[in-house]
Amino acid sequence: MLNFVLRRLLSSVAVLLVATFLVFVLADIAVDPLEDLRTSTAPNKEALIAERIALLDLDTPSPVRYLSWLGGVAGCAVGKCDLGLAWSTNQPVSELLASALIVTLKLVAAATVLAIVVGVLVGVVSALRQYEGFDYGIIFLSFLLYSLPTFWVAVLLKQWVAIGFNDFLRAATISPLAIAAISLVVGIVFSSAAGGHWRRRLVVLGSSTVVVAAVLAYISATKWLLDPSLGPVVILVSGLGLAYVVTSISAGLRNRRALFSALTTAVLGAALWFPMQIVFRAANGGLIAGLAVSAVVAGIVIGLLWGGPDKWVSARTAAFVAVGVGFLIFTDRLMQAWRPYSESSVINGRPIPTIGSQTPGLTGSYWVVTLDQLTHLLLPTLALILISFAGYTRYQRASMLEVMNQDYVRTARAKGLTERVVIMRHAFRNSLIPLATIVPIDIAALLGGAIITERIFGWTGMGTMFLRSLDRAELDPLMIYVLIVGGVAVLANFVADLVYAALDPRIRVNA
Amino acid sequence: MTNIEQTLPEEGDRLENAIELKEVEGLSQGQIVFRRFVRHKGAMIAVVVLLGIVALATTSIGWGPIPGWWKGGGFGGSNPVEIPGGRPTLQVFGENGFQIGNYPFGQDAIGKDMFALTMRGTQQSLMMMVIIGLIATVIGVLVGAFSGFFRGWLDNLLMRLTDVFIVLPTIVIGAVLGKIFGSVNAFILAVTLGFISWTGLARLVRGDFLSLREREFVDAARVAGASNARIMFKHMLPNAMGVIIVNTTLLMSAAILLETALSYLGFGVRSPDVSLGLLINEYQTAFATRPWLFWWPGLFIVAIALCINFIGDGLRDAFDPRQRRIPTARALRRTEKAAAKRAARAASVGTVDGAGG
Numbered sequence: 001m002l003n004f005v006l007r008r009l010l011s012s013v014a015v016l017l018v019a020t021f022l023v024f025v026l027a028d029i030a031v032d033p034l035e036d037l038r039t040s041t042a043p044n045k046e047a048l049i050a051e052r053i054a055l056l057d058l059d060t061p062s063p064v065r066y067l068s069w070l071g072g073v074a075g076c077a078v079g080k081c082d083l084g085l086a087w088s089t090n091q092p093v094s095e096l097l098a099s100a101l102i103v104t105l106k107l108v109a110a111a112t113v114l115a116i117v118v119g120v121l122v123g124v125v126s127a128l129r130q131y132e133g134f135d136y137g138i139i140f141l142s143f144l145l146y147s148l149p150t151f152w153v154a155v156l157l158k159q160w161v162a163i164g165f166n167d168f169l170r171a172a173t174i175s176p177l178a179i180a181a182i183s184l185v186v187g188i189v190f191s192s193a194a195g196g197h198w199r200r201r202l203v204v205l206g207s208s209t210v211v212v213a214a215v216l217a218y219i220s221a222t223k224w225l226l227d228p229s230l231g232p233v234v235i236l237v238s239g240l241g242l243a244y245v246v247t248s249i250s251a252g253l254r255n256r257r258a259l260f261s262a263l264t265t266a267v268l269g270a271a272l273w274f275p276m277q278i279v280f281r282a283a284n285g286g287l288i289a290g291l292a293v294s295a296v297v298a299g300i301v302i303g304l305l306w307g308g309p310d311k312w313v314s315a316r317t318a319a320f321v322a323v324g325v326g327f328l329i330f331t332d333r334l335m336q337a338w339r340p341y342s343e344s345s346v347i348n349g350r351p352i353p354t355i356g357s358q359t360p361g362l363t364g365s366y367w368v369v370t371l372d373q374l375t376h377l378l379l380p381t382l383a384l385i386l387i388s389f390a391g392y393t394r395y396q397r398a399s400m401l402e403v404m405n406q407d408y409v410r411t412a413r414a415k416g417l418t419e420r421v422v423i424m425r426h427a428f429r430n431s432l433i434p435l436a437t438i439v440p441i442d443i444a445a446l447l448g449g450a451i452i453t454e455r456i457f458g459w460t461g462m463g464t465m466f467l468r469s470l471d472r473a474e475l476d477p478l479m480i481y482v483l484i485v486g487g488v489a490v491l492a493n494f495v496a497d498l499v500y501a502a503l504d505p506r507i508r509v510n511a
Numbered sequence: 512m513t514n515i516e517q518t519l520p521e522e523g524d525r526l527e528n529a530i531e532l533k534e535v536e537g538l539s540q541g542q543i544v545f546r547r548f549v550r551h552k553g554a555m556i557a558v559v560v561l562l563g564i565v566a567l568a569t570t571s572i573g574w575g576p577i578p579g580w581w582k583g584g585g586f587g588g589s590n591p592v593e594i595p596g597g598r599p600t601l602q603v604f605g606e607n608g609f610q611i612g613n614y615p616f617g618q619d620a621i622g623k624d625m626f627a628l629t630m631r632g633t634q635q636s637l638m639m640m641v642i643i644g645l646i647a648t649v650i651g652v653l654v655g656a657f658s659g660f661f662r663g664w665l666d667n668l669l670m671r672l673t674d675v676f677i678v679l680p681t682i683v684i685g686a687v688l689g690k691i692f693g694s695v696n697a698f699i700l701a702v703t704l705g706f707i708s709w710t711g712l713a714r715l716v717r718g719d720f721l722s723l724r725e726r727e728f729v730d731a732a733r734v735a736g737a738s739n740a741r742i743m744f745k746h747m748l749p750n751a752m753g754v755i756i757v758n759t760t761l762l763m764s765a766a767i768l769l770e771t772a773l774s775y776l777g778f779g780v781r782s783p784d785v786s787l788g789l790l791i792n793e794y795q796t797a798f799a800t801r802p803w804l805f806w807w808p809g810l811f812i813v814a815i816a817l818c819i820n821f822i823g824d825g826l827r828d829a830f831d832p833r834q835r836r837i838p839t840a841r842a843l844r845r846t847e848k849a850a851a852k853r854a855a856r857a858a859s860v861g862t863v864d865g866a867g868g
Contacts, residue, residue: 015674023679140553143824147816149768149788151775152809155795452772467776486678493677 008497012490016483021066023482024475028062031473033087056087069479084476086469093476096465097484103357104461107454108446110377111384116439118385119392124428125193126393127400134192138393145390154383154456158354162379166350169342174220183213227339230332232273239266239325246324250317252420261306261318265299269325273332280333283366288330295326334374337367344368351375355458380457384450388442395438400431433503437496444492447485544753547829554825561818564811568633571626581627599625599803617803619794629807632787635780636767636815639701643766646705647712648759652748654709655716660724660743670717676710697780701770708766712758719751753830760823764816771812787812 032038033056037049052058057065072082083093126138174182187209194204219225230238243262244253251258279287299322303315342351346362352375353359359372403409404427412426451463462481469477538546548554573579599617616625658669676684684707723729724747732746771788773779780786782793787808794804 011671011674015671015678018671019675019678022675023684026684143817143820144813147764147768147813147820149771149775149791149809149812151772151788151795152791152812155791155798155805159798452775455776482679489678490674 008494012494016486016490017070019486020070020479020483021063024066024069024479025062027470027475027478028065031470031475033058033473035473065475069476073480073483083480086472086474086477088472088474093480096477097480100460100462100465101484103459104447104450104454104463106357106373107377107380107459107461108384108443108450111381112388112443112446114381115385115388116392116435119389120396120432120435122389123393123396124400124431127397127404128423129193129195130401132192132195134189134195135397137192138397142390142393145386146394148387150383150387150452151456153386154379154453157379157383158456161382162352162354165352169225169349169351172220172223172225174216179213179216179220183209183216186212226342228335230328230335232270235273235325235328235332236267236270238328239270239321242266242324243321246320247317249420249424250320251313252418255310255313257306257308257311258303258314258317261303261314262321264306265302265318265321266325268298268302269295269322269329273329276329277333280367283333285366292323292326295322298322334367334371337365337371340364341368341371352378354379357459380450380453380459383453383457384446388446391442392435396431396435399434400427403427403431406430433500436503437500440492440495440499441489444485444488447488544829548825551825551828553821554828557818557821557825560814561822564633564815564818565637568630568637572630572634574634581630598801616807617801619797619801619804625804625807628785628790629787629811631785632790632808633811633815635697635784635786636770636812639697639704639770639786640763640767640815640819642698642701643705643708643770644759644763646702647709647762647766648755650706651709651712652716652755654713655718656720656743656748656751658713659717659720660739660747662721666717669713673710673713676707679707697784697786700773700779704766704769704773708762708769712755712762715754715758716751719754720747723747723750753826757823757827757830760819760826764819764823767812767816767819 034049034052037045037052040048042048057068069084072084075082081094083097085092086096122138126135129135187205190208191201191205194201240263243259243266247253247255247259247262253259279291296319299319300315302322303313303318304311306314308314338351341347341364342349344362344364346359357373357376359376362369362372364372409422409427412422417426447462450461451467453459454461454463455467462484465477466481469475469481568574569577571579571581573581599615614624614626616629618625654669654673658666720743728746729742732742737746770779770786771791774786774788775792777792780789782789790808791805791812794801794808798805
C-alpha cells in the first residue's frame with residue numbers, strides 16, 4: 001500500500017513537471033509581452049523595449065526561465081514562497097491567487113453540491129421507472145442539457161430568469177392561465193415520477209396540481225414575492241411533512257420511534273422560531289454555522305432519547321429533519337430581509353443581478369449582505385447545475401440499473417425485505433460507489449473549468465485570472481493557474497483511486 | 512429453436528428468450544449491431560436529422576467544388592436590409608402561409624445574410640468535428656493499443672504521457688495553441704485540438720487490450736505464427752471496435768462544444784472566418800434587439816451535438832453484449848401469440864402423425 005502511494009506520488013510529480021514545462025515553453029511562444037511597445041510612437045521606444053526585456057529577462061531562453069520560476073515555487077516547501085509578479089500591474093501572484101481561489105470556490109461549491117444531489121435523486125427515480133414516460137423524458141432532457149453550450153445557456157438565463165423575473169416583480173401577479181399551465185405541468189411530472197397503477201397516478205396528478213395551483217394563486221393574490229415570508233405555521237406544517245417523508249425513506253413509517261422522534265424534532269424546531277428571531281439579530285457567519293451544527297446535535301439527541309433497539313436510526317432520521325427545519329427557519333429570516341434589500345436605493349426593485357459577485361456600495365445587516373451574495377450566485381449556479389446535472393443523472397441511472405439487476409438484489413427481495421430496504425440499503429448505497437470516483441475528478445475540473453461561466457457573469461475567479469494573464473502576456477499567474485489546476489487534477493485522480501479501493505473490497509491497490 | 516425452447520422451464524423466460532434468439536438467429540456480429548442500432552428510434556431520428564443538416568449546409572451555399580443553390584448574397588458581404596430591423600423572412604404561419612423569402616434567418620445590423628453565415632459556421636463546425644474525431648481516434652487507438660499490448664516500460668511511458676495531456680485542461684492548451692495558430696485558419700485549429708483530445712480514448716482502448724490479450728484467440732493466433740502487428744490490428748482491434756466507435760462519437764460531440772467555446776473566448780476561429788461559436792460571441796449583445804442572430808447559430812450547435820449524442824447512445828446500446836432489452840408487454844404478448852399458434856400447429860401435425868403412425 002505504502003509502495004503504491006509512493007510510486008503514484010512520484011509519477012504524479014514527474015507528470016506535473018513535464019506538463020508545466022510544456023505550458024511554459026508553449027505560452028512563451030504564444031504571448032508577446034512587447035506587443036504594446038512595438039506599435040508605440042513614443043520617442044524612447046528602443047529604451048522602453050530594452051527596459052521591458054531586462055525586466056522580464058527575455059534574453060534568457062525559456063527553459064532556463066522555467067527553472068528559475070520552478071525554483072521560486074519550490075521555495076514554498078521551505079516556507080519562502082515566490083510565485084512571481086503579474087508584471088503589468090505589479091501585483092504579487094500570491095495575492096491574485098488567494099482572491100481568485102476564494103471567488104471560484106464560492107462559485108463552484110454550491111453548484112457542485114446541488115448538481116450532485118439533484119442529479120443522483122433524478123437518476124435513481126429514472127432508473128426505478130426504467131422505460132416509462134418519466135425515464136424517457138429524463139433521458140431526453142439530460143441529452144439536451146449535455147448538448148448545450150454554456151455561454152448560450154448563460155445568455156438565455158440572463159434574459160429570461162434575471163431580466164424577465166425583475167420585470168415580472170413590478171406587478172408580481174401571475175395570470176390564471178399561467179397558474180393552470182404551471183400546476184398542470186408540475187402535476188404531470190410528479191405523477192409520472194410516482195408511477196404505478198393508473199389510479200395512483202391520477203391521485204398524484206390531481207392532488208399535486210391542486211396544491212401547486214393553490215400555492216401559486218395565494219402567491220399571486222397577496223403579492224407574496226414582493227415581501228415573502230414563511231412564518232411559524234408554514235414551518236410547522238412543512239416540518240411535519242418533511243418528518244413523514246424523511247422517516248419513510250430513512251427508517252420506514254412502521255418504525256414508530258423514528259417517526260415520533262422526527263415529529264418531535266419538527267414541532268420543537270417550529271416552536272424555536274420565536275426565540276430565534278431575537279437570536280438572529282446578532283447574526284454572523286460563525287453564529288449561523290454554530291446553529292447548524294447544534295441543530296444536527298439536537299436531532300441526534302432527540303432520536304437517542306426516544307431509545308429503542310435501533311436508536312441510531314431514529315437519531316439519523318431526526319438529524320435530517322432538524323437540518324431541514326433549521327434551513328426553513330434560516331430561509332424565513334432571509335426572506336424578511338428581502339423587502340429592505342430590493343427596495344434599497346442601489347437595488348432599485350431589480351433584485352436578480354446579471355453580473356458580478358456582489359453589489360458595489362450595498363451596506364446593511366448580515367441578512368441583506370447574505371441575500372445579496374445569494375442573488376448574485378443564482379444565475380451562474382443555475383448555469384453550472386444545468387450543465388453538470390445531466391452527467392450525474394446519466395451516470396447514476398446507469399449505475400443504479402446495473403445494481404438493480406444484480407443477484408444480491410434479487411436475494412434481498414426473495415428474503416422478503418420491503419422494497420424500501422432493498423432500494424435504499426442494498427441497491428442505492430452500492431450504486432453510489434462509481435459516483436464516488438467521478439466526483440473528485442469533476443470538482444478538480446470545475447475549479448479550473450468554470451472559465452466561460454466566470455467570464456459571462458463577470459466573476460473574477462481562477463478562469464478570469466487565466467484569461468487575463470494570457471491576454472496581458474503575464475507568464476507567472478498563467479503558470480500558477482496551470483500548476484494548481486493540474487495539481488488538483490492529479491490529486492483528484494489519486495483520491496478517486498483510493499476511495500474506490502476503500503469502498504469496494506474487490507479492488508486492491510497494491511498492483 | 513423449438514428444442515431450445517422446450518428445454519427451458521419457465522413460461523416468461525421462454526418468451527423472453529424467444530425474442531432474444533430471434534434477434535441473433537444466424538447473424539454475424541456486425542449484422543446484430545446494425546439491427547439493434549436501426550431499432551433504436553432516437554438514434555435513427557438523430558441520423559436523419561444530422562444527414563439533413565449536413566446536406567443543407569453543404570449544398571445551400573456550396574462547399575469547395577460543390578455548387579450552392581442559395582443566392583441570397585455571399586456570407587462575407589452585406590446587402591441592403593430587406594425587412595426593417597433585418598427580421599427573418601421565414602414564416603411558417605404567416606399571412607401568406609409558409610414562405611422562406613430572401614433572408615430566412617434574418618439579417619444583422621449591416622445587412623449580412625444570417626442564413627448564409629449560419630450555414631458557413633455549420634460547415635466549419637462539421638469539418639472541425641470530423642478532423643478532431645479522426646485524429647484523436649487514430650492517436651488514441653495507437654497509444655492505447657501499444658500500451659495495453661506490450662505493457663511494461665512502454666505502457667508506463669505512454670500512460671504517463673497521457674497523464675500529462677489529461678492534467679492540462681483541454682481549454683488551456685487549446686487557448687495557448689489557438690493563440691499561436693488560430694489566426695491561420697480553422698483547419699489547423701482542428702488538427703491541434705485533435706492532437707490533444709485523444710486521452711480518454713487511449714485509456715479505454717488500453718483497458719480493453721489488457722483484458723483481450725489474455726484471451727484464448729490471441730494465444731491461438733500466436734501459436735499459428737501471427738506477428739505482433741497482425742495480432743493487434745487483425746485480431747484484437749475488431750474486438751475493441753465497440754468501445755472505439757462509441758467513444759469517438761461522444762468525443763466528436765464534445766469537440767463541437769469545445770470549438771464553439773474556444774471561438775467564443777476568442778482563441779478559436781477568428782473573423783472574417785465564421786464559426787457557430789464566433790457568431791454567438793459577436794451577436795450576444797444583440798439578443799434583446801435582434802434575437803434571431805443569437806438563436807439560429809445556437810440552435811444548430813445544439814442540434815448537431817444532440818444528434819451525435821443520440822447516435823452515440825444508440826451505438827452503445829447496439830454494441831453492448833450484456834444489453835438485454837427488456838421486452839415491452841406488447842412484444843411479449845405478440846411472441847406469446849406466435850408461440851401459441853406454433854404450438855397449435857405442432858399439436859395438429861403431431862396428431863396427424865400419430866394417426867398416420
